[in-house]
Amino acid sequence: MNSPEQIEAEKLLSVLFYSPNATAVYKGDDIRIISANQAMLSFWGKDRNIIGKDFRSVLPELDDQPFFSILKNVWDSGQTFTAKNYPAVLLTENGPQKFYFDFEYKAMLDGEGKTEYILHTASEVTERQNAVHLVEEKSKSEQKLIDDLSALNEEYLTTNEDLVSKHEELFTANTELLKIRKELITANHTLRENEKRFKTLVEKSPVAMASLRGEKFEVDIVNDMVLQIWNKDRSIIGKPLAEVMPELKGQIFIDILSKVYRTGQPYYGKEIKALIRNGENMTEHYLNFAYQPIVDENNNSTSILIVASDVTEQVHARESVMEFKNRLEIAMDASRLGSTEVHLATGAMESTPQFKYNYGYAADEEFNYSDLYNAILPEYREHIRGLVSEAILTNGIYKAEYPVKWKDGSIHWIQAHGRPRYDKSGVADRMVGMTTEITDKKLAEQRKDDFLSVASHELKTPLTAVKASIQLLNRIKDKPFSQTHIRLIEQSDKGIEKMCMLIDDLLNMSRLGQDQLMLEYNRFNLHEMLSKSCNHVRLEDKYQLILKGNETLEVHADEHRIEQVVVNLVNNAVKYAKDSKEIHIHTESYDDHIKISVQDFGEGISESVIPHLFDRYYRADHFGASYSGLGLGLYICSEIIRKHSGKIGVNSKIGEGSTFWFTMSEKK
Ligand code: ADP
DSSP states (O other): OOOHHHHHHHHHHHHHHTOSSEEEEEETTTTEEEEEOHHHHHHHTOOGGGTTSBHHHHOGGGTTSTHHHHHHHHHHHOOOEEEEEEEEEEEETTEEEEEEEEEEEEEEEOTTSOEEEEEEEEEEOHHHHHHHHHHHHHHHHHHHHHHHHHHHHHHHHHHHHHHHHHHHHHHHHHHHHHHHHHHHHHHHHHHHHHHHHHHHHHHHOSSEEEEEETTTTEEEEEOHHHHHHHTOOGGGTTSBHHHHOGGGTTSSHHHHHHHHHHHOOOEEEEEEEEEEEETTEEEEEEEEEEEEEEEOTTSOEEEEEEEEEEOHHHHHHHHHHHHHHHHHHHHHHHTTEEEEEEETTTTEEEEOHHHHHHTTOOTTSOOOHHHHHHHBOHHHHHHHHHHHHHHHHHTOOEEEEEEEEOTTSOEEEEEEEEEEEEOTTSOEEEEEEEEEEOHHHHHHHHHHHHHHHHHHHHHHHHHHHHHHHHHHHHHTTTSOOOHHHHHHHHHHHHHHHHHHHHHHHHHHHHHHHTTOOOOOOEEEEHHHHHHHSOHHHHHSTTOEEEEESOTTOEEEEOHHHHHHHHHHHHHHHHHHOTTOOEEEEEEEEOSSEEEEEEEOOSSOOOTTTGGGTTSTTOOOOOTTOOOOOOSOHHHHHHHHHHHTTOOEEEEEETTTEEEEEEEEEOOO
């Protein structure tokens, strides 16, 4: 039965038959080929005979390809199948060949939804596919190329990165180099500046400076100060030092310079004497100097820098100060002057040994201001303190004399002079003091005072007697001559005699003091002189003067002075050995001297006083008995004998009398 759809299907088929698109129509389970147009037949490589036959039987070459089963599935399911670029291997004249198709198996359904036909449309896309493949291939190779390129690029990039980093490094290095170069330029500049500055420094330096180059010590840089010391001008620049200053030969300087140059060790000289030529003469200079070697990068000396100062004046000044100090010390030692400096705040003292000794301290003993005050006898302390305070107030010199008690209990007199010293703010902080021991002087003064009191007292006694006698004589002057006259005149005579003796002693003493006791030598007979002297004693019946010895003995001496000695000894015998009836005078002659002795038989002299008998003002104690006298007689005798180059002495024993003797070298 023919339905309108069928007719339309047939019409459609005829239309499809001429369609340039390959078309076929299938029907049934076995996929019978109802229609196939020329284009489809060409694909299959078949002719129209295959129409009406089933798909598998005419196209067995497609068995192992999925087409039949797809068609079967479309028939059974009524589901259209569409494919694009589907490959199919078809038989050609050249054997099986692969082609590509876009195709559709369209299920044409009946009214019940059952598959009635399958419309197969296909168009070959092999070329397009090939083109696609080609494009794919191309794109693949392109990709590879791209990959390669990108790999290459990456490598390039890496390399580039390296390069960049290298470049950066180079850049940094370059920057560094630039910096160093700049620094070098600056350094070089600085060096030049420094050199310039150094030169200026040397030239303008207030101390003598010079730089000597090389091992010949060529004068390189000098300033006026050094030229002045060397007594040279700038013409010496560039010449060796030894050449321009030949006087240095034999002096130590060139040797020292050589050593400094060789060892690279600097040398410092202190107050070294240099003799420098000044015209015809050599001038002595004392120099403080430093030789500083200047070394290159290998530590080799290239030059020596000299810095010097002329200290001649200071050295001379110090020498004269030392000389002055030495003289002062000698003078201070000789005069037993001690000096000290007291730090008033602490009481600490810096004292010379003599100063300490004056207060009874040894040189190594501690001695401070409180020790000094403690040594002063208490009753003097306040007075001294007052003097010191006043000196501080008035910036004056204080002078004082005071007794000090040594640790051994002995008393010594000190004469002190002091002067305050002030700090910068005008506060007295130190006291400079000098002391000397004046005990002897004080004793002498004491003795003088004692002597004057004794002398006036002794002179007063005979003077009173003479005065009384003369007053009495005056009263009876109108009366006739009487026994009283005689007695008074005799008393006056004795008194005047005593006064004369005392005044003689005083005069002799004062002559001795002024060294005016001149001897008048003459030759005389000793025995004669002795027998005539001491008549005043002989006249008194009380005593007997017995003269023994060679009567012809002659001596060369000051007769008057020798007689004075003998009279003095005889007078003493009369005075101190009252009960001795006999007084013996002996003369003895020896090879080169004669000896004269005066012997009494009085009470004698105690051994302990004998050594002092010939001292000035010495008078022994006679146990209550009082004798007129000044203690000068024996002293004057000893001085007369000393002037005659003789000796004087006494032999005595208590109870046995005394023998005073003296010797004279006999001048023939
Ligand atoms: P003065 O003026 O006291 O006599 P001198 O120097 O003559 O002084 O004598 C010193 C002391 O020596 C006397 O004070 C006396 O004590 C002692 N003296 C001197 N001669 C004798 C003597 N012959 N016998 C004992 N004592 C004597």
